[in-house]
Amino acid sequence: MNTPLEDILVNAYAKEMEVYLKEHPEDFPEAIDLAVGDCERYSWRAAWMVGNCMEKNDARVRGSLDRLIAAMPDKPDGHWRELMKIVEKMSLNDEQEGRLFDMAMRQWLDTEKQASVRWKAFQFIASTVEKYPEIADEVKLSLSPELIDPLSPGVRRSVSRAANKILAMTPRR
Structure with missing residues (x-):
């Protein structure tokens, strides 16, 4: 038997999911649990919903930050991206930032x-x-x-702009 949140995740449209979580803040911890999980039916959607319903440096996410980061390496592409969207909205300590940087480089x-x-x-x-x-x-x-070349045209342009800023940086001495 599904929880009400699980039902919303599989039966509702995006706006309905956001409204549900705003009206049922008590389900936010369950949404995070589902987001770090491996349930093909719920996990990606739960990560998307958390990312779209949270604030920058959201206190409801703070206690789960290490768990979110730890879950990322084994996730499929779209799920990884949604977890990254959550984590990058948070203030990270040096260790978390380093782990995320290494993970981002691998991706x-x-x-x-x-x-x-x-x-x-x-x-x-x-x-x-x-x-x-x-x-x-x-x-x-x-x-x-x-x-850079294998990227789609729009992404390639965006990456090229950001890369040009990095390439223009002079080394620190």
Whole structure:
């Protein structure tokens, strides 16, 4: 038997899902549990719903942040992207940021990944370089045409703009 939240996840449209979670805040922890899970029927949708119903640095997500990050490596592309959307809205400590950066680099370097997943990973990489310019040289090594050219035209343009900002950075001395 499904919970009311599970029923909403499989039977409702996007707006109805958002309204439901706003009207039933007591179900937010269950939504996070489903988001980190492996239930093909609910998990991706739950991650999408949490990401769309949360605020920046949402206190309801804070206690689950490490669990969300730990769940990410084994998730399929779309699910990984939705979890990344949640995590990047939160303030991260150095260790969390480092784990996420390494994960994002792996996603970015894998040309078999969906363009939208690679773009989401690159967005995090670019924002990290902005915050820590001393890693720009390391990231520049991952901006080869072999990694950018396979992307869809729109994503390629977006990545190229962000990559040009990184390439223009001068090394710190």
